[in-house]
Amino acid sequence: MRFRPLGVFAVFYLAFLYAPILLLPIFAFNDGTVIAFPLRGFTFGWFAQLGEIPALHSATLNSLIIASSTAVLSTCLGLFAARAATRYRFPLKGGIMGFIMLPLVLPEVIVAISLLVVLMQLGLNTSVFTIILGHTLLCMPFAIAILQGSFSGLDQSLEEAAMDLGETRSGAFRLVILPLVVPGIIASLLICFIISLDEFIIAFFLSGNEPTLPVYLWGLMRFPAQLPVVMALGTVLVGLSIVLLLVANWFRKRGLRKAGQEDTGGFL
Amino acid sequence: MSGPLISLRDVNKYYGEYHALRGITAEIGAGEFFSLLGPSGCGKTTLLRAIAGFEDISGGTITLSGKDMKGVPPNKRPTNMVFQSYAIFPHLSVEQNVGFGLRKSGMSPSEKTKAIGAALEMVGLGQYGKRAAHALSGGQRQRVALARALILKPKVLLLDEPLSALDRKMREDMQVELMKLQREVGITFILVTHDQEEALVMSDRIAVMFEGEIAQLADPEVLYRKPATKRVADFIGVMNFLPARAGDGLEVAGLGRVDMEGVYCPQGDVSGACSVGLRPETLSLLYDGETARARETEGVIDEVVYYGDMTYYDVRLEGLEEPVRLSMRNMVGRDVMTVGQTARVAWDPRAMVVFPG
């Protein structure tokens, strides 16, 4: 095997990428209140503590409600937008799609404060509902990107063939298009769920007195004594994200296989 | 039933400002193998899709068995289509693909199975029913697409460039198979193609289209021997165009003077500058001892292209800038001539087609 500087660099780079989330469980299971080496010993104690904080439970509930609603809402909106983008030509298409995808690059702070200012101006209270709206805005571009992948892989004549063979427009969508994009829909739901679950800025600005998990975590971070608990909670969140991500990726690949396409790798 | 199966009357189609179909009028009979032939962008696919119901037409009428098709959606028309990409549903098996259109047919499951089996048998895929659709080769996909369309017993089968995705050998085999299949089922086939050879081989009649208009509608032989315009002549096969001047007789550059009697003028009498079309096979090289049946001229061989069964020669004639191309069948005892050789070229005024301009 030849020595490959690029390969070595790639391995180091991966190590750099994974360093934080690999350290996380190490300290979460470390039997010491100080987050530093050397390690003290193994404990489940910090995880056990998670079960004893009522505020954490309500934050978890908020997060789950927000993440599921966001996932459903942004995937529904994304379905329409992705379908329009791949199937039809309409005036100002580039501008409209670009505008809808804008939250992908806009600094979240800008999105968050502009929403906040409007809500305040309308005299509305920030709540779980307002976070759902904000998160949907943020997740929609991701949903569109994923669903566009599923839609654009479809030959347009598939739908025409179904209609040619006696199906109506809706029948063609139901019998041909939908089965082929279902894996994409599931992947989109999961990804939006993950993003919403982990999102901090918008939740922080719009949560009022109904914190989500990350907002609650942010509060904990100020107290050095709570750091091991932060680590434990972080481990749970990161673990959950990775599991959901693996499931989403499995569905995405299955969708590609079903449509007889090559895997071009990754979301986005 | 009397009258044509399909009649197109002054069919027009606009895409915004773009005039895609310009007053197409044609009649297609029952059981006919009809081709729409033309370069890409000539409107042939648009016309096919208009017949299938995928495109609304902007003006004119399309009638099918005497019924105006205006506003009739594709799923209600007695036509079925084989798509260029074949559009085989990738999530279904071969059987499910072929049986797709039977959902609303009211057949019992056993009847369906029988019909699917018969359709697959007809296209030579009897053993492939359980296969996943995405595991098929190009030729097999096409057969599935055919079976899927024919199982619904349409009055018209529409084929959108069905052979363009196949390699040459497979294409030639499929041409023959499609012709056999058409005779077997006895329904009208409308084929869209840009391949003139394919159209000539398969069709009863061909409509040659340029820029949204039918330039000529005729059977293959007429199309080949008596092209209506220079453009049709140029599009179908190979044709030499020799500058000429018509007046009292026809003065053809490189060949000399011929009588106007006997030459074919598809666009009416010509006078002044014109061009004379001659197919390569109407010219021949004369070997020692042979004499021309009509006329002969001397020339120098400029290029020899050997095809095995045939040889193409480019021959320079005096008074002509471009060499003329002629084709000779290769035979035992007849050597292929070489570049630079002087040769006698036999030609016949009766093979000439004269176009104005």
Add this chain to the structure above:
Amino acid sequence: MAQGLSRDARLGLITVSPALVFAVLLLAVPLFTIVLFSFWTQNFLEIDRTFTLANYAEALTDPLYRALMMRSLRIAASVTAVTVVLAFPIAYYISFHVRPEKKALWLFLITIPFWTSYLIRIFLWRVILAYDGPVNGTLVELGIIDEPLSFILYNANSVIITLAHAFAPFAILPIFVSLEKIDRSFLEAAKDLGEGTAMTFLRVTLPLAMPGVLAAVLIVFIPTVGDYVTPRLVGGSGGTMIANMIYVQIFDLSNRPMGATLAVVAMATVTITLAWAILHVRFWVYLSDRVGGGLPGLALVGVAAAIDIGVLWWLWHYGPALFGSAGSLGIMAAIMGGGAILIALLLPKGRWGI
């Protein structure tokens, strides 16, 4: 109008409308509102709706805001540079050296950290870089240093490291995509025409990958300018950025108009800076092409860039004394914006896709 649209266009607009209406209500309207707010003022709890430019005057002249804005740009630029420079070899490695069937796996590996909680990843960097954290602890333990390093936490450097980590996949993916699009026979053709590996890379691969690099620059630069969490967690006082000030204005000082103004200024600054930068790249490529590229091209671009940047640098530092704060900013905006518009109008789109 509606009749003039084809059926396709109508169906398309109808289908896209739910998402579009949602984005208009939750993005366009709010953005418009903060622009509106930026022209108002606030006295304690009352919003004064008389139109005024006072907020802008303050935002553009107050040394604190100016310093924060400048620092945000500087940090974002550094993050972008670091991220893209580190990302390119990885994207190149995956595109050119990883076997095709393994590419999807590599991309997936690279994107996994991105899908985990941003907050937690940033927080972990604070832990890693801390005075008594694993990096310092290990270095001291190994005897490489006597005292824990202090320059890696609570300053701009730590912000840069952390953000470079957070935005890595954003930079890798677009570069990878543009590398994948390069027809491999181009490279063979270059070698066939007598170029070595290095020159093939410089003359073929790199120019063809530039659209991806530029996409990466945009996608990293814009969000990092407005990052809030990283400066708060690892920035200390020396690493505070504009987003933190926006938060302070809105929540701690309850001065929504000022917060809105800073947000608008931040967006405008980012837009002008990027337009200036991108269009100048177009200009420089054009200049270099005019003299036939190579070393003369490089030298010419170097001189042009030095003049361009030098003028702006001089204005930033010495302009306020001569033209007043607002005046010098106005001149800078005119030079940057005007130059960008001139280039956009006069020079055709270059071969880098910009």
